[in-house]
Amino acid sequence: MSDAQNYPSDRAALRAELATLDQVPGVAKPDPILSVDSIVRRFGGLQAVKVDHLEVQRGAITALIGPNGAGKTTFFNLITGFDRPSNGKRLIGGGDATWTFNGKALNRTGASQVARSGMVRTFQLTKALSRMTVLENMLIGANDQPGENLFVGLIKPLWAKRERENIARADELLARFKLDTKRDDMAGDLSGGQKKLLEMARALMSNPAMIMLDEPMAGVNPALTQSLLDHIQALRDEGTTVLFVEHDMHMVRHISDWVVVMAQGTIIAEGEPEQVMASEAVVDAYLGAHHDRDLGDDDVLTTGVIRAIATEVEEETR
Numbered sequence: 001m002s003d004a005q006n007y008p009s010d011r012a013a014l015r016a017e018l019a020t021l022d023q024v025p026g027v028a029k030p031d032p033i034l035s036v037d038s039i040v041r042r043f044g045g046l047q048a049v050k051v052d053h054l055e056v057q058r059g060a061i062t063a064l065i066g067p068n069g070a071g072k073t074t075f076f077n078l079i080t081g082f083d084r085p086s087n088g089k090r091l092i093g094g095g096d097a098t099w100t101f102n103g104k105a106l107n108r109t110g111a112s113q114v115a116r117s118g119m120v121r122t123f124q125l126t127k128a129l130s131r132m133t134v135l136e137n138m139l140i141g142a143n144d145q146p147g148e149n150l151f152v153g154l155i156k157p158l159w160a161k162r163e164r165e166n167i168a169r170a171d172e173l174l175a176r177f178k179l180d181t182k183r184d185d186m187a188g189d190l191s192g193g194q195k196k197l198l199e200m201a202r203a204l205m206s207n208p209a210m211i212m213l214d215e216p217m218a219g220v221n222p223a224l225t226q227s228l229l230d231h232i233q234a235l236r237d238e239g240t241t242v243l244f245v246e247h248d249m250h251m252v253r254h255i256s257d258w259v260v261v262m263a264q265g266t267i268i269a270e271g272e273p274e275q276v277m278a279s280e281a282v283v284d285a286y287l288g289a290h291h292d293r294d295l296g297d298d299d300v301l302t303t304g305v306i307r308a309i310a311t312e313v314e315e316e317t318r
């Protein structure tokens with residue numbers, strides 16, 4: 001995590017810095033790793049995304065929340081090169097959508113190049129390749145697979161060394177995510193939660209500066225919830241920037257340094273978790289679609305409860 005020295009690794013210092021910002025949509029960040037301008041995506045007559053300006057703070061955990069259909073996944077798809085803006089410069093007569101990551105313009109960049117530039121993502125529905133082993137899935141995540149570079153691919157000692165390094169990195173990550181005992185199992189045999197962990201571990205194979213997680217908690221049983229939270233916080237502590245979409249408000253409250261709220265394609269609020277989630281506009285926008293959601297009640301699933309369940313299950317499966 002090469003950028004770690006460039007920003008405060010101490011969470012309190014980072015949050016204190018963020019607390020000084022105006023809590024308004026599009027507010028400038030002290031050290032943005034991602035900066036997005038004027039991005040629009042229409043599907044027929046529907047304007048799914050219209051973001052005028054957004055900056056994501058380097059080294060922070062930023063949550064992107066909003067009701068179903070707010071445009072969160074579409075926004076992820078756009079900035080990671082899996083979709084193109086309706087006002088992209090690539091299009092004839094296109095407009096002015098621009099976004100830069102680590103100072104590099106990405107609006108003309110395809111998905112694989114975006115990943116190479118250090119911004120990797122996971123998907124709402126896990127994309128573990130079920131007929132490949134867990135280790136093989138991990139190796140797909142490496143940026144520099146031997147077969148990808150013709151020169152390296154032709155010279156056996158070079159690719160053999162690269163392959164060994166990639167396997168070592170995969171084993172290290174599998175151990176970290178407690179998937180090492182599953183290394184040679186088919187990915188299709190993993191539980192839903194383990195597939196989420198595998199996807200996150202695979203995304204880390206390329207040592208990204210920023211990881212984007214689309215609903216990391218969806219389909220994860222409570223036993224693995226704390227483990228996922230711990231992993232995400234550990235990433236931030238090591239200097240990786242995290243941007244995640246999530247409907248689980250407990251998770252958002254517990255681990256985010258900053259929260260961005262989307263509704264009907266636009267950013268309607270951003271700020272510190274406690275303040276944003278208490279704001280009337282956000283509660284209105286959110287509860288409009290989620291009458292059953294409580295943005296503030298932490299009584300039911302406290303971190304302590306989750307941790308206790310996680311420990312129990314871990315002991316059982318050992």
Ligand SMILES: Nc1ncnc2c1ncn2[C@@H]1O[C@H](COP(=O)(O)OP(=O)(O)OP(=O)(O)O)[C@@H](O)[C@H]1O
Nearest residue numbers: 043046048066067068069070071072073074075124
């Ligand atoms: N490929 C597509 N074709 C047509 N409409 C689409 C397409 N992708 C998304 N949309 C529409 O764009 C809007 C935004 O969808 P998107 O999936 O980005 O929302 P979201 O905030 O991620 O929702 P959720 O929280 O349910 O995942 C929705 O109205 C959706 O139906």
